[in-house]
């Protein structure tokens with residue numbers, strides 16, 4: 592019997608060797624791959640000094656095209672990190688097939704130019720630059736500005752579409768050809784019946800004061816969801832769908848003392864605590880508690896039970912998040928289980 596088994600193994604090994612020489616692979620040889628993302632928290636009181644140190648050591652220009660510092664996850668779809676631009680610095684104009692967003696964490700008054708429109712950035716503002724939108728950043732304020740970046744780098748690389756990229760040919764900055772607020776007028780509720788754009792969408796500037804007002808109004812009206820609290824999506828201004836084709840952004844408010852019910856779903860989500868403090872409990876057996884405070888960030892992997900708790904009995908907590916779930920919907924892979 593042992594002889595038969597070893598003969599069989601030898602024949603299999605020979606077959607696999609032959610496959611390897613021919614550049615073939617039997618599907619039975621493949622390891623089943625699971626998403627390698629693990630729940631993880633990054634504390635602002637550790638991230639912030641690292642950003643300041645990076646701003647001191649790494650120069651925009653010689654060492655780095657951009658001073659981006661990513662959260663190290665195993666996410667194969669979207670990445671999230673921070674970017675810091677010092678007073679007097681400018682990051683050169685370019686466009687690419689990666690879709691990007693910026694959510695302002697600290698500082699104010701610097702601006703990002705998107706397709707010729709200056710967008711002055713204040714804490715809590717969200718700026719979107721879908722694929723193929725020109726963008727550059729200028730900090731002419733007197734303080735460093737820090738924002739969250741998220742990009743669909745993994746997906747674009749995976750699909751072999753990341754080679755398309757252009758640098759602005761004349762100088763670092765693109766000319767300001769539109770007035771501040773132009774995209775909100777051009778692509779807002781009063782607009783031409785048809786909107787024409789290159790790439791996958793239009794740039795847009797979602798302002799924090801309006802976001803907060805919307806959260807408060809929904810909360811005051813008793814709205815909300817048992818699994819996420821008061822959850823609002825940053826809708827694509829043109830289509831009314833998800834923020835982007837590849838990823839979408841949410842802002843959510845947990846009322847004072849609120850604890851949500853557990854659920855799990857496909858998709859990876861990166862979170863950032865905008866206000867307040869709380870706990871996100873991941874998994875039911877051997878639960879992992881991610882205790883977050885203002886400006887901390889954390890990642891939730893696909894299909895893991897999770898629930899949120901606001902640690903304050905008096906103040907709301909607010910989380911910004913970005914997720915790849917639109918791609919799971921597009922591919923028929925979006926699943927959710929409610930606990």
Ligand SMILES: [Fe+2]
Pocket residue numbers: 685686687691726
């Ligand atoms: Fe870029």
Ligand SMILES: [Fe+2]
Pocket residue numbers: 854856897
């Ligand atoms: Fe969730």
